[in-house]
Amino acid sequence: MKLDHSIVLLHATPVAIAPIQAAFATDWPEAKLSNLLDDGLTAARGKSRDLDGALRQRFVRLARYGCETGADAVLATCSAFGPAIEAADAELPIPVCKPNTAMFADALAQGQSIAMLATFAPALPTMVTEFFEEAERSNPGATLSTFVVDDAIDCLRAGDAATHNRLVADKAASLHGYDAIMLAHFSTAQALDAVTAVAACPVFSAPRSAIAHLKRRLGVSC
Numbered sequence: 001m002k003l004d005h006s007i008v009l010l011h012a013t014p015v016a017i018a019p020i021q022a023a024f025a026t027d028w029p030e031a032k033l034s035n036l037l038d039d040g041l042t043a044a045r046g047k048s049r050d051l052d053g054a055l056r057q058r059f060v061r062l063a064r065y066g067c068e069t070g071a072d073a074v075l076a077t078c079s080a081f082g083p084a085i086e087a088a089d090a091e092l093p094i095p096v097c098k099p100n101t102a103m104f105a106d107a108l109a110q111g112q113s114i115a116m117l118a119t120f121a122p123a124l125p126t127m128v129t130e131f132f133e134e135a136e137r138s139n140p141g142a143t144l145s146t147f148v149v150d151d152a153i154d155c156l157r158a159g160d161a162a163t164h165n166r167l168v169a170d171k172a173a174s175l176h177g178y179d180a181i182m183l184a185h186f187s188t189a190q191a192l193d194a195v196t197a198v199a200a201c202p203v204f205s206a207p208r209s210a211i212a213h214l215k216r217r218l219g220v221s222c
Contacts, residue, residue, distance in 0.1 A: 003030035005073065005218055008066035010059075012041035012078035015156050019189035020077050023207035028215060036066055045080045046122050059084035060091065067092045075099070075214055077186040079206070080123035082130050095217050102213035103182055103206045104131050108139040110202050111179025116146045117168055117195070118184035119153040127184060145178070147171055153187065161190050169194035176200055 009020055017035060024031055044055055059081050066074045073095040076085045082098060089096035107114050116131070118124055124146055135142040149171050156164040168191035172181055181203045183189055189205035196203045215221070 003028075003220060004032055005220065006032045006034070006069075006071045007214070008034045008036055008069060008071040008074045010062055010066060010074055010076045010078075011035060011037040011039075012045070012059075012081065013039055013187065015153070016077040016186040019186050019205075020075070020207045020210075023189070023205075023211055027208060027211045028220070034066070034069065034071065036062055038062055041078065041081070042120075045078075046120075051081065051083050051126065056081075056084040056087060060088045063088035063096050064092060067094050067096075073097065073214060073218060075210060077207075078123075079127050079185050080120065082126040095214070097210060097214050097217065098130070099186055099206045099210055100127060100130060100182075100184070101134060102209035103204045104134040105138060105213075106204045106209045107180040107182050107202075108135055108142055112139060112142045113177060113179050114142060114144050114182065115175050115178040115180070116144060116182040116184050117171055117188065118146060118148050119156070119164075119168070119188055120185060121148045123185065124148070146184075147175070156187055156190070165191040165194040169198050172203070173198040180204060182206075 063074050075097045079099050085098045131144050149168050152164045152167040172195040178201050183205045186206050189207050192205045
């Protein structure tokens, strides 16, 4: 069985890189990783209420370049570009995977009342839509409560991961009555240990769920 698949990680922000690198080191160390970063995508997405056509094509072109490098798959690490990822997956001959679908499925397997902690509010509309698309398939009665942790992403961008993690964990500690908590973004996964320590229910992060899904899609035993 081939284990050393070539995976292109497509990033829209630098703060997503460390969490996915750490998750691969734990869950799939044999994978050969390449990083493509367009950090202007996040700023452009923040200014756009909807994912307009030009921004969508910009993302698809980046995924196409990843494919042209000889990758076996592309994994997008930004949660704000769902429709663009779908377009790239349909167009390209290799898998182009969303960051959050697998996490949604994992959380929905725990029950019907799900909470999601986010730090980048513009990502939420597409994420909420995708969550309920997954819920229709696996858990139609599920509900989702979303919480934006103000200022956490600014701390992370400034290099203060400890404060980012504390702010996210503080919010998680206040949540009760949920069957699962999801950390919305790859960057938020840095708070996984801190949140798990205080949460009253299982906690899921996008990177580890995404890697497990990608391995299954490529026929790699988990």
